Amino acid sequence: MPIACSRRSFLGGVAATLVALEARAQAPGVRTLEARAGLLRLLPEPAAPTDVWGFDGWSPGPLLRLRQGDELAVRLFNRLEKPLSLHWQGMRGDNAMDGVAPLVQSAVPPGGEFLYRRKAADAGLFCYRPSVFGSTPELMARGLKGLLVVDEPEPPEADVDLVMALDDWRLDKDGKVEGDFDAHAAAAGQGRIGPIVAVDGKPAPSIREFSPGARVRLRLANLANARIMFIAFDNAQPFVVAVDSQPCDAFEPVRRTIPAAPGARFELMFDLPREEGARCRLILRSLAEPDRELVAFVSKGPAAPARGPIVAARQNPLLPPAIRLETAKKLDLVLEPPKAPGGRWSINGAPSKAYEGPALLKVKRGTPITFGFVNRADSAVVMHVHGHAARLLHDLDDGWEPYWRNGVVVPPGKTKHIAFIADSPGKWAVHDDILEHEAAGLAGWFEVE
Structure with a gap:
């Protein structure tokens, strides 16, 4: 379990966290998250604990948990020296609450606060973390991250x-x-x-x-x-x-x-x-x-009762059973790394302007989109589309993998395609989830009208 805490409560706070990741859905209402300094025991004693930044002083931050269909309401207080935001990785829709600064909101300044309100339409496991262009690598590397669980009404059987x-x-x-x-x-x-x-x-x-x-x-x-x-x-x-x-x-x-x-x-x-x-x-x-x-x-201990075959939870009925690829708006993005310190990644031959540049494309709501990611780098990239769930297309035909993705790994020198239906209005980020790549310009956006 997480063991980060303030200097005053470094030992006492450990016991308090032992129930955090096992708690069930929390009572409705506004939950506060305070981004502030904390401590983490990353090296064995006698080394001192490491100074970190965390939500409520913890890294990872406290587990947030609610029921499917409930409102997620979180007030972020920034007690740090850097501007930040909260992005809810994997949550679909509600562009104004997506937390990408400066694309959909201004970053929360030191001493400031911001109220995030959105419906938890989908059950599942999600991440919450900052998304401030150029600063995200530091904010995350110092410890600002956490998990959100939205419980389905009928979970699969498990002990x-x-x-x-x-x-x-x-x-x-x-x-x-x-x-x-x-x-x-x-x-x-x-x-x-x-x-x-x-x-x-x-x-x-x-x-x-x-x-x-x-x-x-x-x-x-x-x-x-x-x-x-x-x-x-x-x-x-x-x-x-x-x-x-x-x-x-x-x-x-x-x-x-x-x-x-x-x-x-x-x-x-x-x-x-x-x-x-x-x-x-x-x-x-x-x-x-x-x-x-x-x-x-x-x-260890008394044996658990035997159970039948493993069965997954019911699939999300809000996602489309099929995507008409023949009618999709198609865009290939050729991705090339910076050649010198301080340079930016290039997209389709031009240095990226990231979230300050023009939209990669604009479509009407309900339009199928196919993105092709052409990786010209010597290392993998992990391309992530915000606000939507996408299918990873097969390399050799028009089929797709039997699961939905937010991000797709593109090995060096390879190309991967994804497809999704643009069903949520707003300005949506497309970027590399390797955060140092994103900060160096491997980012853009598209608009759903």
């Missing part, structure tokens, strides 16, 4: 409902957050990768004990700035039941591994081993560094 935030941290020799937020190597390359990987605000690995044979519903989010996490299951057979907030037919991931890009959310269900003391593990796979254990689930 354990576990919400988990993954992150990474980059510290200097004194245990402070490194300040190279605009480094050219990150802006043009892989982004800011931190060697310390954390689970719910504590360095991995995390140990969790549950009843033998317990069915676990795991809601997992990658809150890192840039690290694409390949997460493998060992000694458990997982089934993906939702991707980027939207339920899907349950399926087994290839090699029991999920590719969680920054901002991605996966919901999985699996059964723990029935043998007392048996362990199943989440393992972070990488070609660039040794594998590391993220979480160990240990079977």
Whole structure:
């Protein structure tokens, strides 16, 4: 669980958070979030705790939870020295509340406040985080991020409902957050990768004990700035039941591994081993560094009752069953990295003006859109369309993957296409979820009239 807190309450606050990620839907009304300084234990003692920025002083911030159809009402107080905002990653519609500064709102200045009100139309797992062009990498790298769960009326059967935030941290020799937020190597390359990987605000690995044979519903989010996490299951057979907030037919991931890009959310269900003391593990796979254990689930105590086959929640009836690709407005975006420090990414041959430039396209509400992302860089990009859920199209035909996405990983030198129906009026951001890329100009917008 998160362990960030003020200096005065560093120890006492830990116990208070042990219930946060397991609380059910909260009472209606306006919830306050205060962005302020806090502390996080990222290095073992005798090293001092790390100074961070967090919502209510925590990183990740407090879990927000409500019921589908309720109003999300959050008043943000900025007690920091930097302007900020709140973006609700994965939530569809309501452009004025999307939190992208300066595209749809002015950033909340130091000492200021802003009230976010929007309906939680979709159930699922969402992120909340700042989105201030040029500053987001620092705001996120210092700890400003959190999770929101919107509970469906009839959840799938499970013994354990576990919400988990993954992150990474980059510290200097004194245990402070490194300040190279605009480094050219990150802006043009892989982004800011931190060697310390954390689970719910504590360095991995995390140990969790549950009843033998317990069915676990795991809601997992990658809150890192840039690290694409390949997460493998060992000694458990997982089934993906939702991707980027939207339920899907349950399926087994290839090699029991999920590719969680920054901002991605996966919901999985699996059964723990029935043998007392048996362990199943989440393992972070990488070609660039040794594998590391993220979480160990240990079977302990009285056995849970046996359950039938895993079944996902009902799919979202508000999303279209089909997209007429033949009538879609099509736009390919050729993406090229900056060639020198201080430069910007280019889109279709011109340095990007990001959110201050003209719209990439304008369409009437209800128009199908197809974006093609052509990656000319030597590193992956993670292209994210705000306010909508999109289908990832197959590379060789007109079919699509059987789940919805907010963001899509485009490997170096490759092209990926997505399709969606522009059903929400407003000015919507399209950008790279590797935040150092976005800050260096890999961003634009489209308008739905």
